[in-house]
Amino acid sequence: xxxxxxxxxxxxxxxxxxxxxxxxxxxxxxxxxxxxxxxxxxxxxxxxxxxxxxxxxxxxxxxxxxxxxxxxxxxxxxxxxxxxxxxxxxxxxxxxxxxxxxxxxxxxxxxxxxxxxxxxxxxxxxxxxxxxxxxxxxxxxxxxxxxxxxxxxxxxxxxxxxxxxxxxxxxxxxxxxxxxxxxxxxxxxxxxxxxxxxxxxxxxxxxxxxxxxxxxxxxxxxxxxxxxxxxxxxxxxxxxxxxxxxxxxxxxxxxxxxxxxxxxxxxxxxxxxxxxxxxxxxxxxxxxxxxxxxxxxxx
Numbered sequence: 001x002x003x004x005x006x007x008x009x010x011x012x013x014x015x016x017x018x019x020x021x022x023x024x025x026x027x028x029x030x031x032x033x034x035x036x037x038x039x040x041x042x043x044x045x046x047x048x049x050x051x052x053x054x055x056x057x058x059x060x061x062x063x064x065x066x067x068x069x070x071x072x073x074x075x076x077x078x079x080x081x082x083x084x085x086x087x088x089x090x091x092x093x094x095x096x097x098x099x100x101x102x103x104x105x106x107x108x109x110x111x112x113x114x115x116x117x118x119x120x121x122x123x124x125x126x127x128x129x130x131x132x133x134x135x136x137x138x139x140x141x142x143x144x145x146x147x148x149x150x151x152x153x154x155x156x157x158x159x160x161x162x163x164x165x166x167x168x169x170x171x172x173x174x175x176x177x178x179x180x181x182x183x184x185x186x187x188x189x190x191x192x193x194x195x196x197x198x199x200x201x202x203x204x205x206x207x208x209x210x211x212x213x214x215x216x217x218x219x220x221x222x223x224x225x226x227x228x229x230x231x232x233x234x235x236x237x238x239x240x241x242x243x244x245x246x247x248x249x250x251x252x253x254x255x256x257x258x259x260x261x262x263x264x265x266x267x268x269x270x271x272x273x274x275x276x277x278x279x280x281x282x283x284x285x286x287x288x289x290x291x292x293x294x295x296x297x298x299x
Contacts, residue, residue, distance in 0.1 A: 020209050025080045029216040032233065033223045040226035083219075087211050094214070094245065095163035108159035116150060116157070119143050149253075162246055169253035173260040178286025183294045184267060185256070191266040192259060200259065203252040210248045214241035 126140040217237030223230035276282035
């Protein structure tokens, strides 16, 4: 997966920054765990909840309490940093790169193939129509926009929508310009204008936030040891976070593709590489540049 670590950092408004902190740090995860523990130990629908407040008030002592709060903050921060290290692993898993369980991913790949065939056949049926209704025009545009970001070669397709989209985004610069995105992206990032970097950084951070929310949502299932309702909450959080990941990945992926479309010649110029004579031989020249960067092959 080509998604770069460059540009990580929230660039939004203060409200968005605080929202990102709450979602990324797992504060809601720990608060939900406390509620699950309390609901398992006390009947919060009756007067038993007063026992919880009595226990908290009786246990309150300034110095030990402050030390306890500080220790909890350190623990929460440490665990949040550990979860952060698995962002790329989680993203690759959601793309479908994980080899286990094989039958599950094979089943998912079969579903994706079936959906692709249905969409492609419907696209062909609508495209050959000489006269279409406004509804059919809208459907044709929607299906075309979906098919564009699905690899044409079945061998390159992934078992998830997220995997297909990101795989297609990674391949498009090479298909159009001969520039391998995995090899060229880090170099291109360094020569991008600052406004472009800012847009990419914000989009990337939103993708990271969505992935982290998915991770916390999946981990929420551990609180089922205290309360049964933690399971449906975990499933709901995972489903919502996945839809969020899809939306954030689409924005980020299209911005990455646009960066190649609009600023690829800055890469040629900064490397003192000869510009393509015309669009027809640009793909061949891009392949030579990729080979130079990857294998140190001179012209």
